[in-house]
Amino acid sequence: MPILSEFDLDIPYLNREGSKEDYEKNWKERRMRFRDEVRCVASLLERNFEKYKTEDCWKVLVECVEDMKDNNNEHKLVGGVSHVKVGLNIDYYFNLHNYEKKLLIYKLLEKGINIVIKEKEWDKKPFQRMYQKVSDCNYNNQWIWNKPKKSPNRKYIAEVSCEHNIDNFKVSIIIKNKAKEIVKEEKIIEERPNEWAFAQHFGSLKWFSSNEVALIDKKGINTYSIQI
Incomplete structure (x- = not known):
């Protein structure tokens, strides 16, 4: 049985009419910056998680999208990674101060992880303990x-x-x-x-x-x- 041990956030490129050039020019750099910035909170969650045996999942990847109208929040499993979507205005995120970013990253991860917990009917207790430990250290x-x-x-x-x-x-x-x-x-x-x-x-x-x-x-x- 796989052991759940990783959590992460991403802002996938979802422009259906976009080209490789558009991605390189308008999205790649922002995505890399976002992926770097979220790791301070994501890795803090990982280090305070007790590890959890699952039937098919070793990682939860929370994908942040600006328009949830065309995206439901049901998760999908790809290669042992549970993908789940949550809403985020990315411009709003990048305009926040660093501590505010930490709080928002935490909330997005918590929201996405909880969707998967509910869908898969996982035991909530290990996750609640993880959330509490991260909160107790003030996200540092x-x-x-x-x-x-x-x-x-x-x-x-x-x-x-x-x-x-x-x-x-x-x-x-x-x-x-x-x-x-x-x-x-x-x-x-x-x-x-x-x-x-x-x-x-x-x-x-x-x-x-x-x-x-x-x-x-x-x-x-x-x-x-x-x-x-």
């Missing part, structure tokens, strides 16, 4: 990547802090002493807020000496280090 997507690592002389502990925002993804290295007081904190990476862009940076955390620590990317090519 911050976490510590992997496990903290002690310095060779055992005096310090380094950890990698991640901050996933609407318009960027920031990575910092934080160094603490034995009393867990912050000795140094430095931003080392700022990337597009999409997993396809930032996941490559997370390979390993390594101390080069007792006063220098670095995050090394997955390919072992790029090194982002700080010194005490």
